[in-house]
Amino acid sequence: MDKRKITSDGNTANTKKKRLVITLEQKFDVIERHERGHSNSKIGRDIGMPESTVRNIIKHAGEIKKKGKVASTFCGLQTTTRNRSITMIEMERLLAVWIEDCNKKCIPLTRAAIQTKASSLFKAVKENGNEMESEETFAASVGWFNRFKNRLQLHNAKITREAASADKDTTVWKHILPHSANSNFESFPPQKQTVIEEITNIGRKLGFDELENGDAQELLISHSEELTDNDLHLEQQVFEEANNDLKESDNMQMKEFTLKEFEDLFRAAEVMKQKIMNADPNVSRSIQIRQNVDRALCIYQHMYEDLKKKTVQPTLLKYIKQE
Template structure:
């Protein structure tokens, strides 16, 4: 054996053992994926053996989930598994739900919940020791911190660190058009300004005050060029006012609480992923860590980034102005309809809208949220690294409408614009703490697409069934619109749009006129057979 070969083996055997932190492993994976160097050179740069690099690459999905999940110490060097992995996973799911609702927790509470979950998992004799709980907290970087007030304060140091070490690292892998944020908000869809002052100081989680509410989920990308169709969740699956309506302008779902659930989230994400996969795109979907948002591992084009707990007010673009702007447009459209009602000679107390009207207004409001507003809100949340101190959203021009209604004596003069827009900002949009059975059932059947909260109700207060609109009535309305535009020196482009709309209405009318019914089909068949005899 040559002296040179012996020397090389000696250096290899005497090499200092290097254990990389989670953060360094992610850096290594990014170096390999960039393709700038050979794997052997990268291993040498990080001070590890080539076979160690191969092992890290083999487990890269696990490391990326830990890194981008926002719940793991970035400097951790080992990710030891739990002896009872099923109990560990179930307790972590329950813990995440509890913390997303700001429920104060302690060691004894966690130990008791762990034993309850273990019994549900078929381990009645297992008891949670202090040592097991300590290892559980170390595995998932859980520390006991004091809480003050009803909501945990946003830790500026934590958010700044997360932006620098996690957010900007993963954003470097995506074009801004491929970074999306989705978030839900509760909306009192029938609430008028005269009722707002009675609601403003009350949190609403259920009961009468939430009777006429929906949950709306908005989703837009980082550069504001793409907004996904609005998702609206209400209590009733088939309200009377939807009868004869073949297609809504939004995605519509229903359950008994009008909440977002894990099942509805999965049902929404899969078509989103299919759409991106069909377009041959790889996208990042940023969501908060509420109990209804879960990681779906077998998606083809979508990667999740979960925001750290208690930080969405600072880190989530939708919470930095997108949702407020959307609600501002909705309230503005509602006030315009109310003013039109008053100007027609009707009394304010006689004004009302049904769920179909509300869905139409919600879709219009979402369309009015501009690309500039969306982009500015992503900037305010720190997704862009340039200065974000003067970021503002575009005004929905609701203030003059509120002032006019105050002058008319319709609403109280003490009502402010923000009170009216944000009266439902504290509405719950997802279920509270799940039971042990719900946690285990969800973990054992993550592919379930049914809706356990759905209950058909005989009561439907969303509005009466609407009469069918005839071709003649639609054409007559269009003719009145033409006169309305012409009397106000309307431009030719607007008139052409009305002409195009009338041509489409004529097409609908012709299709309905000549669409054969089952009865006419059999009648024609009988005549045909009679003629052949």
Template structure:
């Protein structure tokens, strides 16, 4: 026996609007159902939901295939209200921050099946006419000729060293209270950045060229004795401190002397590439197992791996 069940198909609101117009002209329902190839029950449902459908057309346009539930409409509105409030304070917002906030609002509304996916974010931005603007950003000029000349000289610098014995060290600032440097904003909005937090840690990373050895990070904070260290006997990193949480010549020399001693204990000779930071001046240090080579000035963004 052949299966005569019609496969259910999804109608756009535009098609449903055409169906309603046919109903309003007095056309017989059987003829309408046959012309649009839909069951009589589907036609009845469309007629019953005509007011809800027209509201959806006014808000979202006729291309949408299904009307949104009241809870989802409320979620959409509340997320945009929060977005508007935060942006009015010149606080940058990234897409991930907006997604996290949307999840929180959804839970408060009792919407358990909301996932705030990237697709949802894309549709939300399109619905509310949002775009991404950069708050600030600047790229330092690099002397390409100097970079190329240094690269030509590089083989002679690393001659005699295995890749595992060629290291690079560099600091990175960890601004743990810093807001994003780009933000979602309504199209045409003038983008102003607020005051940027300067609370930071400095972390020195060091690894060899083949990635087989990564030294413990050297973390520098403001305070020597932190409350969170009270019952900690061993840290997964080296820790130092000064009032600005920056790398200083004293701290760097202590770290470098320690590295030299460790390599001496392993009977290893290594090559360490450093940038020209003032704290990295080591010409007067007597190192037995670490040879320091500095990158040319203003070129680290092109030649330093850890940059």
């Protein structure tokens, strides 16, 4: 039977069902409502979601919370509209760290280089994680790259276009960084050698009497190299340990943020962002700084929303009991 819809002009049109898109934030809302004792049917009615979808979210609550923990450091990952695995989310988090590090070190990046790094990180995260038995695959396609770029707002990242040929690539590198294009590199150019000597002299004046030129040279080389998968894996371990330390300190710490303190903080941030817009003649730069401020405050925003919910709930219960 032909399920295509007949339009008023006699033509047929496809009646493809629109895919329901659910963000991590919406899933957390469902889980929190369920934990407060709301029934599945009530949750579905309140937020306009099919009850079967609500049941499915609650069934996978543990996995969703793990995804939220991994995504908490990047706002672009928190609002993802696809049901992706923890491996994918963690891979993208580490990839974003790698891209940021390359930009800080002025290491040029191409789309192909990012796709290759993504594939390498996916394999490493999958082997080191709890989803080793999973049959999930990752192709690092152009479509994935564009979605990743949009999620993490990488429009301002220094991603260069691929050169038309290997010869052109080599020529460009020889002009930008001659020693990087030379596999037999043995020493820095004269101007960098002068910088190394200055660093060594400053270090000795600060009390590092045993500092040699070779130490400063090694430091400069290390800061011009991109992070390896092992470096990022260590970063992942440090991140997890820091999260655990923060949890322990939060449990031990008596004083906590109040709603008023959060609101004062957000107001101060808005004032600062407005001053940046008014003072900086470079519009593109000021917008980028405003976005960085928003990303930095993203965790505080989630803490504020959680605190508001916890504050409102006891007040409502108290009011209902009085009635």
